[in-house]
Amino acid sequence: MTPKRIILDCDPGHDDAVAIMLALGSPAIELLGISTVGGNQTLEKVTRNAQSVLVMCGREDVPVYPGASHPLVHQVEVAPQIHGESGLDGVELPEPTVPVRDKHGVDFIIDTLMSEPAGTVTLVATGPLTNVALAVRKEPRIVERAQQVVVMGGAYGQGNWTASAEFNIWVDPEAAKIVFAQEWDTVMVGLDLTHQALVTAAEEEKAREIGSPLANFFIGLMNYFRKSYADNQGFTDPPVHDPCTVAYLIDPTVVETVAAPVDVETQGALTMGRTVVDMRQPAPAGCRSRVATKLDRERFWGLVLDAIRTLSEAQK
Ligand code: BDR
Ligand code: CA
Numbered sequence: 001m002t003p004k005r006i007i008l009d010c011d012p013g014h015d016d017a018v019a020i021m022l023a024l025g026s027p028a029i030e031l032l033g034i035s036t037v038g039g040n041q042t043l044e045k046v047t048r049n050a051q052s053v054l055v056m057c058g059r060e061d062v063p064v065y066p067g068a069s070h071p072l073v074h075q076v077e078v079a080p081q082i083h084g085e086s087g088l089d090g091v092e093l094p095e096p097t098v099p100v101r102d103k104h105g106v107d108f109i110i111d112t113l114m115s116e117p118a119g120t121v122t123l124v125a126t127g128p129l130t131n132v133a134l135a136v137r138k139e140p141r142i143v144e145r146a147q148q149v150v151v152m153g154g155a156y157g158q159g160n161w162t163a164s165a166e167f168n169i170w171v172d173p174e175a176a177k178i179v180f181a182q183e184w185d186t187v188m189v190g191l192d193l194t195h196q197a198l199v200t201a202a203e204e205e206k207a208r209e210i211g212s213p214l215a216n217f218f219i220g221l222m223n224y225f226r227k228s229y230a231d232n233q234g235f236t237d238p239p240v241h242d243p244c245t246v247a248y249l250i251d252p253t254v255v256e257t258v259a260a261p262v263d264v265e266t267q268g269a270l271t272m273g274r275t276v277v278d279m280r281q282p283a284p285a286g287c288r289s290r291v292a293t294k295l296d297r298e299r300f301w302g303l304v305l306d307a308i309r310t311l312s313e314a315q316k
Contacts, residue, residue: 003030004147004249005120007112009067009105010242011039011127012049013083014090014225018218018304019126019152019242020053024062025307028250032112032121033063035105039127039171040079041087043069046127049088051096056217058315060098067105067131071172079167082228090224091217109135113142121145122249125179126152126242128168133175136182148185150245151176154262154275155191156291160233165273166191169264173273177264180275186289188262189248190275193255193292194241199225203301210305212312240304247300248292254303256294259283 008023008031010016023031034054036047047066054062070076083089101108109131113121123146125132132149135142153168153176161167169176180186199222207215207222222238229238248255260283265274277291 001028003028004122005030005032006122006124006249007032007035007109009035009037009109009123009125009127009131010050011037011046012053013040013046013087013127013242014221015240015242016126017049017053017088017221018240019246020050021057021218021311022243022246022304022307024057024059025311026250026303029246031062033065033108035065035067035108035131037067037105037127037131038069038076039168040083042078045087047100048096049086049093051098051100052093054098055094055096056214057311063101064098065101065103065105065108068134071128071130072133072174074172077171081232084224088221091220105131106134106138110139110142113145114139118145119147122147123149124245124249125149126245128171129153129175129179130172133178136178143182143184146184148187149179150187150189150248151179152189152194152242152245154188156275156277156279157192159274160191162273164271166275169275170273173264173266177266180262180264180289184288186262187248187257187292188275188289189245189255189292193295194244195239196295196297197240197244197300198237199240200237203305206305207308210309210312212315214312214315215308218308243304244292244295244300247303250303251299254296254299255292257290257292259287260289260291261287262289262291
């Protein structure tokens with residue numbers, strides 16, 4: 001099996017960290033590099049977090065490219081109430097000994113998509129879509145070169161940051177509008193799906209059995225996430241959103257999707273940042289966006305725990 005080659009554009013973030021672990025620990029994925037974007041915390045903090053997660057994974061070879069610090073139009077908004085002051089509270093972060101590369105994240109996305117054979121690289125975005133939108137504007141030809149774009153963001157049901165909007169889309173709605181308006185294959189992995197990816201005591205127990213520094217790091221992150229989500233969002237077990245994108249690429253049967261047009265509200269006084277998804281079926285002919293609906297949570301957590309196990313073994 002040839003691994004799927006991906007760029008991960010992210011804002012780590014507890015669940016982004018798990019997405020990195022899943023991408024690195026799965027033989028079905030080749031992670032070409034990480035671009036970071038201001039979101040859960042400032043660009044500086046989330047970049048440092050990406051570096052530290054790579055150190056924990058024993059993968060200091062993966063290149064990290066800092067991207068946009070500010071949304072296209074809106075003011076910066078970070079999420080300390082969910083992710084803490086560091087963006088990865090709840091664990092001790094190792095020194096970020098992975099060097100950041102001397103290239104902007106937007107240029108990394110463009111250069112990779114333009115230099116690799118067309119249709120061979122998938123863009124996975126688990127933060128605000130600022131970098132992806134800037135890349136499209138700077139080099140529109142990336143649209144026909146990306147294999148697909150898999151986004152954690154939005155919802156066809158209830159939002160989480162407002163009643164209407166999910167956090168990643170809320171932070172940069174104009175960027176999201178640009179991304180979903182392009183003629184490329186997109187998959188929106190929104191809250192409707194990710195709220196099925198709850199981490200429970202059972203998964204933490206399985207991680208404990210692995211017994212490695214990385215597994216303990218994962219447990220520390222999940223415990224912090226549990227408390228944040230209990231205090232702020234009324235969840236008993238927290239939803240681990242971002243790795244659902246990677247799980248979809250590893251095995252599309254883990255995440256059911258349906259074709260549906262997606263647009264983003266950038267004007268509404270009450271609905272700013274809402275992903276407006278036309279779920280009426282059948283979708284219009286030629287619709288290139290799909291929306292995630294149903295998660296096989298057992299298999300999802302099986303993939304995540306296998307990845308943590310694989311990365312842990314490799315570090316022994
Ligand atoms: C999304 O927002 C962030 O807090 C998470 O990392 C995830 O990408 C969920 O709304
Ligand atoms: Ca994220």
